[in-house]
Amino acid sequence: MQKVNDYCVAVKNLKKDYGQKQALAGITLNIEKGEILGLVGPNGAGKTTFIKLLMGLLQPTSGSIRIFGTDIGAMTHKEWRNVGYISEEPNLYDFMTVQEIINFNSKFYPDWDKDRCSDLLAHFNLPLNEKIKNLSKGMQTQLSLVLAMVPMPQLLILDEPLEGLDPLRRINFLNLVLEDYMRKEGRTILISSHYLEEMERIADRIAFLNEGRLVRVAPMEQLRMEEKTIRVVFQKEPPVELLQMPGIKDIQREGTPGFLITVEDNFNAIFEACSRFPHYVLDIYHRNLEDLFHDYSGGDDRGV
Amino acid sequence: MKFFVNPRSGVPIYKQLVQQIERGVAGGILTPGEQLPPVREVALELTVNPNTVARAYRELEAAGLIASVQGRGTFIAENIDFAMVEKEKIVKALIIDLIEQAQQLGLTSSQMEKLFLEVLKEWQRGGAG
Amino acid sequence: MITLGVMTVVFRNLLAKELRQLRWIAIIGLLLSAGLAVVMVAAFRYVTQIVDELPPELFEILARYDAAREFMTIFGNYSLYVWSQWNAKNLYQFGSMMVIIIAAVQFAGEVSKKTMGFYLTRPITRNQGFLAKCAAAALLLLVVVCGGIFFIWLISHFLGYSVEWGRLVVATVVTFTWLMVFYLLSAIISILSREPVPAGVIAGISGMALSLPGLFAPIRQFSIFYQMRAIEYFIGGQPPLLSLAASLVIIGLLFFIGMHLFRKRDF
Numbered sequence: 001m002q003k004v005n006d007y008c009v010a011v012k013n014l015k016k017d018y019g020q021k022q023a024l025a026g027i028t029l030n031i032e033k034g035e036i037l038g039l040v041g042p043n044g045a046g047k048t049t050f051i052k053l054l055m056g057l058l059q060p061t062s063g064s065i066r067i068f069g070t071d072i073g074a075m076t077h078k079e080w081r082n083v084g085y086i087s088e089e090p091n092l093y094d095f096m097t098v099q100e101i102i103n104f105n106s107k108f109y110p111d112w113d114k115d116r117c118s119d120l121l122a123h124f125n126l127p128l129n130e131k132i133k134n135l136s137k138g139m140q141t142q143l144s145l146v147l148a149m150v151p152m153p154q155l156l157i158l159d160e161p162l163e164g165l166d167p168l169r170r171i172n173f174l175n176l177v178l179e180d181y182m183r184k185e186g187r188t189i190l191i192s193s194h195y196l197e198e199m200e201r202i203a204d205r206i207a208f209l210n211e212g213r214l215v216r217v218a219p220m221e222q223l224r225m226e227e228k229t230i231r232v233v234f235q236k237e238p239p240v241e242l243l244q245m246p247g248i249k250d251i252q253r254e255g256t257p258g259f260l261i262t263v264e265d266n267f268n269a270i271f272e273a274c275s276r277f278p279h280y281v282l283d284i285y286h287r288n289l290e291d292l293f294h295d296y297s298g299g300d301d302r303g304v
Numbered sequence: 305m306k307f308f309v310n311p312r313s314g315v316p317i318y319k320q321l322v323q324q325i326e327r328g329v330a331g332g333i334l335t336p337g338e339q340l341p342p343v344r345e346v347a348l349e350l351t352v353n354p355n356t357v358a359r360a361y362r363e364l365e366a367a368g369l370i371a372s373v374q375g376r377g378t379f380i381a382e383n384i385d386f387a388m389v390e391k392e393k394i395v396k397a398l399i400i401d402l403i404e405q406a407q408q409l410g411l412t413s414s415q416m417e418k419l420f421l422e423v424l425k426e427w428q429r430g431g432a433g
Numbered sequence: 434m435i436t437l438g439v440m441t442v443v444f445r446n447l448l449a450k451e452l453r454q455l456r457w458i459a460i461i462g463l464l465l466s467a468g469l470a471v472v473m474v475a476a477f478r479y480v481t482q483i484v485d486e487l488p489p490e491l492f493e494i495l496a497r498y499d500a501a502r503e504f505m506t507i508f509g510n511y512s513l514y515v516w517s518q519w520n521a522k523n524l525y526q527f528g529s530m531m532v533i534i535i536a537a538v539q540f541a542g543e544v545s546k547k548t549m550g551f552y553l554t555r556p557i558t559r560n561q562g563f564l565a566k567c568a569a570a571a572l573l574l575l576v577v578v579c580g581g582i583f584f585i586w587l588i589s590h591f592l593g594y595s596v597e598w599g600r601l602v603v604a605t606v607v608t609f610t611w612l613m614v615f616y617l618l619s620a621i622i623s624i625l626s627r628e629p630v631p632a633g634v635i636a637g638i639s640g641m642a643l644s645l646p647g648l649f650a651p652i653r654q655f656s657i658f659y660q661m662r663a664i665e666y667f668i669g670g671q672p673p674l675l676s677l678a679a680s681l682v683i684i685g686l687l688f689f690i691g692m693h694l695f696r697k698r699d700f
Contacts, residue, residue, distance in 0.1 A: 052550075055553075055554050056553070056554075057553060058699045059698075076558075077556040077557050077558055077561070080555075080557075081556040083556075085554045087547075087550050089547050090547070091547040091549075091550040091551040092548070092551055093450075093454070093551070094546070096453075104450055107446040108443055108446065108555050108556050108557070109556075
């Protein structure tokens with residue numbers, strides 16, 4: 001059992017209401033030091049609300065948030081230096097030039113690394129003397145990333161950072177995040193995105209959020225190992241116990257002895273049991289994050 | 305050797321890497337003593353979480369297929385026999401698959417044995433002629 | 434509990450950013466005060482009867498004070514003229530407009546442009562963020578007020594008029610502190626708004642509501658705009674200690690209310 005203070009982020013029973021509307025309905029989630037946690041869910045699931053609560057931009061209705069073991073209400077500005085953040089929408093001062101916002105930002109960090117900053121700006125080809133209002137959304141996100149990464153924060157929080165980037169730029173962006181992540185041991189990243197393929201690449205764990213609730217939190221590899229669908233056509237009606245084995249998430253009948261069994265855990269045992277019972281067909285379908293996303297979003301198509 | 309991953313396939317990325325390296329060794333693309341690229345490099349090359357690459361390397365090391373030398377890097381194990389072991393492992397998996405499918409179609413063990421030897425002889429004749 | 438860290442690099446950085454962001458207000462304010470000073474001073478020679486220039490409500494007051502009549506004779510009316518045009522008219526009017534705009538831009542403006550999310554996720558505390566904004570507003574106002582007095586002095590000097598500067602400056606300090614009261618009130622309204630234009634309009638309406646007591650002689654001291662003019666000091670000759678003390682107490686009160694609201698607000 002880990003103590004609360006050992007986690008990078010410890011969120012307990014976090015609730016947020018906007019007037020009558022409940023945006024988050026009691027989230028409990030611990031983010032381990034050193035992991036990359038992917039936050040996924042349909043639009044309006046509460047991802048941005050959750051992240052804004054972590055950053056202290058919103059006041060929780062109830063519940064607690066600790067970062068590095070300290071309640072965020074009690075964190076000093078020195079502790080906040082170890083938290084980097086990119087918001088969902090561009091939020092930089094558009095009357096400043098790239099150089100001006102860098103000067104502004106650098107003064108909050110006593111060990112601002114000028115060389116690293118120049119390298120990153122050059123990497124993205126960001127024009128120093130251009131006003132921010134003249135940059136594209138993608139460039140503004142890249143600039144936000146530079147501002148967030150140069151201080152080498154222990155915790156980096158990225159809210160939909162891939163939005164507005166073409167596939168090549170998304171990979172480029174993620175590579176830079178990964179390269180930065182590997183610069184120092186034990187750094188933690190929380191990233192929300194609906195680009196599921198990219199999340200499959202980089203996340204250690206995935207947290208599914210839907211309608212303000214955490215529907216599932218599991219290591220990426222476990223999701224891939226355990227979350228599978230078995231198509232089986234038995235020769236006769238199978239015993240009830242087989243269809244009630246732990247780990248079965250969903251069963252759909254196909255004809256009389258045919259079944260589509262969706263498994264979220266305990267896959268090997270369930271498959272064994274199916275293969276021992278006389279059958280005509282026994283196939284496994286691997287399911288990727290997108291399939292799971294549809295399951296956990298309640299199967300509807302609200303903006304994937 | 306160039307690595308590839310398909311994040312959409314549903315097969316864990318570390319498993320995809322393990323399989324590629326196993327096959328690379330079995331097929332002779334990776335030779336004993338050859339150095340594997342560092343975790344960091346593979347992670348950036350493929351844009352995948354470095355922990356995933358490290359896990360693939362750990363798994364291969366536990367299987368004895370690769371060995372990491374402190375401060376020098378990760379290498380394909382020197383013992384050549386491993387290649388044969390790997391080849392056998394791959395073929396065994398294919399045979400198991402075959403048996404399962406045959407069983408699903410209702411073939412008995414003796415029928416399968418007979419069929420296998422028949423096909424093998426036929427193939428050898430075809431190959432010779 | 435409340436650590437503001439005023440002397441730090443971080444605070445100076447926040448202040449510099451606010452001033453940078455609002456510099457056009459300072460420039461327009463200075464140009465306006467320069468223009469008004471020119472018009473005001475140049476117009477004096479055409480003013481044969483200072484009393485004609487005074488708002489009707491002042492007649493009543495002036496009639497009650499012997500000192501007022503005295504000043505008119507002693508200084509050939511110029512000081513009184515300058516005060517009546519500057520403190521009692523131009524400064525409090527465009528000063529009020531200025532603080533409404535500053536407050537609207539600083540809070541609701543940053544929310545509507547989404548930059549509040551950036552501002553508050555810098556490693557600062559919300560108290561620091563709030564104090565920097567208030568300090569910037571006070572500095573800007575001070576620059577424009579000092580600039581105005583400087584222009585009046587310059588042009589008066591050039592045209593050979595002399596003013597009772599000490600008293601004009603004291604009256605202007607009173608105007609300034611009451612303008613800060615109105616700024617903090619506008620800031621609170623702006624904190625509670627999401628768009629700058631409604632925030633400014635509501636602040637303007639609130640200002641008008643607060644000026645209502647000024648229409649009724651027995652309660653006119655309760656109008657902040659009445660206080661801004663420093664009438665009782667300049668005409669009546671009473672030291673403005675009570676007015677100053679009252680404005681400072683209200684500033685303190687509104688500052689802490691504003692800071693509390695800013696700390697608890699969702700952005």
